[in-house]
Amino acid sequence: MPLNIQALPPLSIYVHIPWCIHKCPYCDFNSHEFKGQNIKNNEMAYTQSLIKQIDSNQFDSSRPIQSIFFGGGTPSLFNPQSFKKIIYAIKQKFTLSEYCEITIEANPGTVDKEYFYGYREIGINRISLGIQSFNDKHLKKLERIHNQKEAYDAATLAIKLFDNVNIDLMFALPNQTLSELNEDIEEAINLHSSHLSYYHLTLEPNTYFYNHPPPLPNQDESAEFSDLIKSKLMEAKFKHYETSAYAKQENECNHNLNYWKFGDYLGIGAGAHSKITSNFNITRFSTYKNPKQYIQEVNNNSYIQEEHLINNNDIPFEFMMNALRLNDGFIIDLFEQRTGLSLNSINSEIKLCLEKGLLELNNGRIKPTMLGQNFLNDLLQIFLRNDKP
Numbered sequence: 001m002p003l004n005i006q007a008l009p010p011l012s013i014y015v016h017i018p019w020c021i022h023k024c025p026y027c028d029f030n031s032h033e034f035k036g037q038n039i040k041n042n043e044m045a046y047t048q049s050l051i052k053q054i055d056s057n058q059f060d061s062s063r064p065i066q067s068i069f070f071g072g073g074t075p076s077l078f079n080p081q082s083f084k085k086i087i088y089a090i091k092q093k094f095t096l097s098e099y100c101e102i103t104i105e106a107n108p109g110t111v112d113k114e115y116f117y118g119y120r121e122i123g124i125n126r127i128s129l130g131i132q133s134f135n136d137k138h139l140k141k142l143e144r145i146h147n148q149k150e151a152y153d154a155a156t157l158a159i160k161l162f163d164n165v166n167i168d169l170m171f172a173l174p175n176q177t178l179s180e181l182n183e184d185i186e187e188a189i190n191l192h193s194s195h196l197s198y199y200h201l202t203l204e205p206n207t208y209f210y211n212h213p214p215p216l217p218n219q220d221e222s223a224e225f226s227d228l229i230k231s232k233l234m235e236a237k238f239k240h241y242e243t244s245a246y247a248k249q250e251n252e253c254n255h256n257l258n259y260w261k262f263g264d265y266l267g268i269g270a271g272a273h274s275k276i277t278s279n280f281n282i283t284r285f286s287t288y289k290n291p292k293q294y295i296q297e298v299n300n301n302s303y304i305q306e307e308h309l310i311n312n313n314d315i316p317f318e319f320m321m322n323a324l325r326l327n328d329g330f331i332i333d334l335f336e337q338r339t340g341l342s343l344n345s346i347n348s349e350i351k352l353c354l355e356k357g358l359l360e361l362n363n364g365r366i367k368p369t370m371l372g373q374n375f376l377n378d379l380l381q382i383f384l385r386n387d388k389p
């Protein structure tokens with residue numbers, strides 16, 4: 001049965017830059033070490049491929065683009081001129097919304113002052129810095145290519161040049177103590193960035209840490225760490241609006257909000273994922289992951305490696321997996337607009353969550369309770385359906 005989608009969701013663009021100077025031992029992102037290859041040649045060839053993929057877009061180009069996110073990998077390895085060409089190609093094909101948030105991820109170990117000025121000049125209006133910790137001992141263990149001073153200098157420069165700056169940090173690090181975490185949080189607060197993302201370090205399969213696990217804090221310690229982060233950041237006037245995200249007033253990340261509100265996105269570049277709603281269907285597709293293969297396949301105009309329609313039965317779970325990360329949850333209308341389904345179709349699941357105290361319903365808004373936030377995976381399991389139609 002076709003979905004009853006009345007209005008198309010907002011559309012964002014994600015552009016993936018798949019190279020780094022060094023592969024961090026905890027990282028499972030599609031990122032590859034340069035290993036003596038010529039950065040400039042790769043940058044030129046890859047930028048051309050990104051532009052070809054943008055030019056070849058077959059989807060409705062009339063929808064305004066809400067946000068563009070250059071993620072990685074380490075996008076800050078690339079020259080502002082490359083991003084200028086990519087943004088120009090996007091503008092040729094699409095219309096940008098009146099305020100289009102344009103973010104670039106930067107690694108403090110690759111900060112070039114001229115590049116930062118250049119990024120601002122070509123219209124990038126948000127920087128996301130991968131700092132992870134301000135503690136040299138932890139930075140070393142995480143094999144980051146920057147030290148505490150470089151982290152501090154990069155953040156100070158970014159905040160001087162951009163109104164909107166995110167700092168990525170991780171907690172529950174190998175052998176981390178509560179007082180070390182406390183110092184990290186205070187360093188972050190003292191920088192006065194507009195946004196902080198605080199991730200619990202996870203051991204992802206296919207990473208060095210997964211195969212050689214370092215000594216990590218136990219569950220009780222992690223919960224204590226998490227509570228400390230929440231209370232200190234909220235005291236410093238950050239709003240805890242998503243599982244790992246904190247923002248000063250009105251500085252939430254529009255790009256990520258669009259994912260969490262089950263909006264549409266077009267992924268450009270190696271291994272980039274897309275979700276597109278059209279003709280009353282929701283399609284997901286992804287491109288070839290390996291950068292060399294991606295470049296070749298773009299030349300053959302066959303860069304999509306995998307594509308599938310989301311099964312109607314899976315849509316409620318996929319929606320909840322995103323929307324329930326938001327501490328304010330979602331309004332019922334949003335569920336119906338984005339999924340094309342009526343809330344009645346998940347009445348029994350919602351009822352069970354309310355009975356278990358995992359969700360609350362107030363004024364047409366459904367949101368996770370504190371219990372639901374703390375046991376998000378258990379909450380989501382309730383929406384998982386094993387039966388296919």
Ligand SMILES: C[S@@+](CC[C@H](N)C(=O)[O-])C[C@H]1O[C@@H](n2cnc3c(N)ncnc32)[C@H](O)[C@@H]1O
Binds near residue numbers: 027071073105106107
């Ligand atoms: C897409 S990554 C890339 C950012 C950038 N390349 C950097 O590392 O500086 C975005 C963020 O995810 C977080 N992250 C990456 N791997 C993680 C893991 N295994 N556990 C928790 N957070 C992780 C880090 O905070 C990182 O900055």
Ligand code: SF4
Binds near residue numbers: 031
């Ligand atoms: S710099 Fe970022 S993307 Fe690159 S390997 Fe490290 S965590 Fe992964």
